[in-house]
Structure formats: structure tokens, C-alpha cells
Amino acid sequence: MKKRWLKSLTYTALGVGLVMTTVLTAGCDTATVSSGDKVKVYTTMMAESDFVKQIGKEHVVVDTWVPNGVNVWQWAPTLADQKNLESANLFIRNGVNVEDRYWNDVETNMKEKNKGLLIVDASKGIDKLDLLEFINPDVTDEERNKPRKDPYYYLDPVNAKKEVDTIEAALEKKAPSYKEDFKKNAEEYKKRLDELDKQYRDTLSKVKHKEIVSPYPAYQYLAKEYGLKYYVPDTFTAMKFPQDDEAKGNAIKDDLAKHDIKAVFFQQEAAPRVQEFMGWMGYKSGILESYEGKQDKTYIETMQDNLNQLEAGLNLE
Structure with a gap:
């Protein structure tokens, strides 16, 4: 339908680029995964990958960018990582400093190669604390001592519940046909996070x-x-x-x-x-x-x- 509509329009020479960009971007904002297909998701870090699995279950395939055992402050995605992202439906980023060194390049590349990619900041709605120590031997002392926010918010189960809500909403936007499943799975998982929170509270008190x-x-x-x-x-x-x-x-x-x-x-x-x-x-x-x-x-x-x-x-x- 959109392709036929685009073909039926007559553009002035000066207006072609602007109008086509506007239409394609608007179409990408509403691009959804068909019923029966899986939502392809990438995340920067492991916590968000697991949250996607718990909410999406059989309706998602998810992979984590950061390998195990590397310094997240020094790591950057390879060309292969970015190539994989070109076919993804959803990318969930930590959103607090860890992607800063490479994010502009990734975002620019995806605007060209995967306009339908929905990018979500998992830290949305979470109060950020100041980072106490920046561990990256590759940077200067001046860079190391710059004020930063702490990206490890997910190690608090209360914050993890907020992430689950954010991720659930993103999955529902990309695959509305699975909305009821996502809601059910998210509610069940948040109950497990409540139990974890209670265990921490009771034990550490x-x-x-x-x-x-x-x-x-x-x-x-x-x-x-x-x-x-x-x-x-x-x-x-x-x-x-x-x-x-x-x-x-x-x-x-x-x-x-x-x-x-x-x-x-x-x-x-x-x-x-x-x-x-x-x-x-x-x-x-x-x-x-x-x-x-x-x-x-x-x-x-x-x-x-x-x-x-x-x-x-x-x-x-």
C-alpha cells in the first residue's frame, strides 16, 4: 500500500528528498513484526537480554553485544556486530555512558541501513547515581576524572522492574499481535523480581x-x-x-x-x-x-x- 501510494505522488525536484525521507521515517515508526514471526532483538548488556527473554519467550530471538569477560568501558562493536543490527527489529541500550564512545556512529549507520529499527533506552525513568570510579586504562587522567553517571542500575531489583516495563512496551510496539503474551509474561516476571527484592531486604537487614x-x-x-x-x-x-x-x-x-x-x-x-x-x-x-x-x-x-x-x-x- 505504501509503495503504491508513493508511486502515485508527483514531486517537485526540490521536494523529492525531503518528502520521501518524511514518509519512510513515519512508516518505520509504525513498522511491526507479523504474527508468527519472531522479534529480533539486540541489547548492549546481558541484563536486558535476559529481561527480553523472560518477557518475549517464544516470540523473540535476542543476542547480547558485549562478550563476557571484557571491560565494558573499552569494548566497542565490531563491523559484524553492526551488520547484524541491520536486520534487527529492536535494540535496547543501557543508555548510561557505556555506549557513548561509539553510539553516534551506530545511530548514523542504522538511520541509513535499518530505518525500521526501534532503539530503546533501558534506563528510562530510573534515577541515576554518579559513577564512583571510571575503569578504563586507555583514557587520559582528565577523561577518567570527568563526571559520569553510573550504568549499573540494573543490579537493583527495584530498578529491574522498571526496565521490564520499558522493555515490555517496546516489544508490544514492535509486535502488537503478541501484546497479551508480553503483558502476562512481564507480570509473572515482576512477581519473581518482587520475591528477589524481598529476599535481599530480609537478608541484608x-x-x-x-x-x-x-x-x-x-x-x-x-x-x-x-x-x-x-x-x-x-x-x-x-x-x-x-x-x-x-x-x-x-x-x-x-x-x-x-x-x-x-x-x-x-x-x-x-x-x-x-x-x-x-x-x-x-x-x-x-x-x-x-x-x-x-x-x-x-x-x-x-x-x-x-x-x-x-x-x-x-x-x-
């Missing part, structure tokens, strides 16, 4: 130590939601400690001694040398997953693992 200390700055939203303090030391990481430097080692020890803790939480398993050093200082090493890159675990499984780690580490004598 009773822990002995009320502060999370981690060199990785991903757990601020979670700490705030459940009444915990949060501290990000910048003197060590899970894999890097000041080697054979007594002064720096003592500085770390003095820094941690200011906090009522018995465990330090890393994003990945700490190297043996780091664990040995932590033990020498009297601390255990815990692991909290930030759930950034592609993996098999679901969001709720990951968050339950994190809760188990927090319960153990924050109750140490």
Missing part, C-alpha cells in the same frame, strides 16, 4: 557488617536500595596489587581498617597473590557478578548468587 567494599564500582545502586554503605578503593583490583611495596601495602591496610568489614568483594575470583595478601590483612575475598557480558546464567540466578556472597561476607566474625 540482618547482616553484621553494613558496608560493601569493592574495587569494582558496580554495586552502588544495590547498596543504596538495601541500606548499606559502599566504598570503592582505587589502590588495588582483583588481579593487581602493589607487588613487594611495603608502603603501598600498608596504605591499603590502613585504608581498609577505616571500614567495618571482614570481606572485600571482587568482580571475579581474586588472583592467589591477592587472596594471600587479603588473608594477611585479615580479610576474606568474595565475588559479586556485575552481569555485563553474554552468559548462560539468568539475572535472578546471578542476583541470588550475589546475595549468597553478601550474606556470607557481611556476616563474618
Whole structure:
């Protein structure tokens, strides 16, 4: 219908480009997936991929851009990643800084190659906190110290529910024939998130130590939601400690001694040398997953693992 309508119009030479662009863009805004077809979705990070799966189930195919085990601040999509996006119906971005380095290029490319792509900011309606530490060794000190917002809002189950609403609305827009299924699945999943929230609230309200200390700055939203303090030391990481430097080692020890803790939480398993050093200082090493890159675990499984780690580490004598 649209093609026949376009062919029947007579344009002036000067008006062709403008009018055709307007019509095509308007058509793309309403482009939908036919009943029986799957909605093809890409996301920047893993949490949003899992939310899409939980809401869309058999009506979606979804993939995560960021691979597992990479620094999300350094990563950028390959040409193959962008090529895949050309055939997608929906892209869900984190929306808080992580895509900034490459987003203009992606958006420009998609305006040319996939005008029907619906791009959604998953952080819509979520109050943003300031990022405590920008971990990207590739940038200058000036760039590293620029104020940024914290993109790890999804590690708070209360924020995750808001994301589910945003993603549900996007799926319904692209595939209205599945609207009732999307609504039903989203409501069921939000009940599971409510249960997760209750588990966190009940468990963390009773822990002995009320502060999370981690060199990785991903757990601020979670700490705030459940009444915990949060501290990000910048003197060590899970894999890097000041080697054979007594002064720096003592500085770390003095820094941690200011906090009522018995465990330090890393994003990945700490190297043996780091664990040995932590033990020498009297601390255990815990692991909290930030759930950034592609993996098999679901969001709720990951968050339950994190809760188990927090319960153990924050109750140490």
C-alpha cells in the first residue's frame, strides 16, 4: 500500500528528498513484526537480554553485544556486530555512558541501513547515581576524572522492574499481535523480581557488617536500595596489587581498617597473590557478578548468587 501510494505522488525536484525521507521515517515508526514471526532483538548488556527473554519467550530471538569477560568501558562493536543490527527489529541500550564512545556512529549507520529499527533506552525513568570510579586504562587522567553517571542500575531489583516495563512496551510496539503474551509474561516476571527484592531486604537487614567494599564500582545502586554503605578503593583490583611495596601495602591496610568489614568483594575470583595478601590483612575475598557480558546464567540466578556472597561476607566474625 505504501509503495503504491508513493508511486502515485508527483514531486517537485526540490521536494523529492525531503518528502520521501518524511514518509519512510513515519512508516518505520509504525513498522511491526507479523504474527508468527519472531522479534529480533539486540541489547548492549546481558541484563536486558535476559529481561527480553523472560518477557518475549517464544516470540523473540535476542543476542547480547558485549562478550563476557571484557571491560565494558573499552569494548566497542565490531563491523559484524553492526551488520547484524541491520536486520534487527529492536535494540535496547543501557543508555548510561557505556555506549557513548561509539553510539553516534551506530545511530548514523542504522538511520541509513535499518530505518525500521526501534532503539530503546533501558534506563528510562530510573534515577541515576554518579559513577564512583571510571575503569578504563586507555583514557587520559582528565577523561577518567570527568563526571559520569553510573550504568549499573540494573543490579537493583527495584530498578529491574522498571526496565521490564520499558522493555515490555517496546516489544508490544514492535509486535502488537503478541501484546497479551508480553503483558502476562512481564507480570509473572515482576512477581519473581518482587520475591528477589524481598529476599535481599530480609537478608541484608540482618547482616553484621553494613558496608560493601569493592574495587569494582558496580554495586552502588544495590547498596543504596538495601541500606548499606559502599566504598570503592582505587589502590588495588582483583588481579593487581602493589607487588613487594611495603608502603603501598600498608596504605591499603590502613585504608581498609577505616571500614567495618571482614570481606572485600571482587568482580571475579581474586588472583592467589591477592587472596594471600587479603588473608594477611585479615580479610576474606568474595565475588559479586556485575552481569555485563553474554552468559548462560539468568539475572535472578546471578542476583541470588550475589546475595549468597553478601550474606556470607557481611556476616563474618
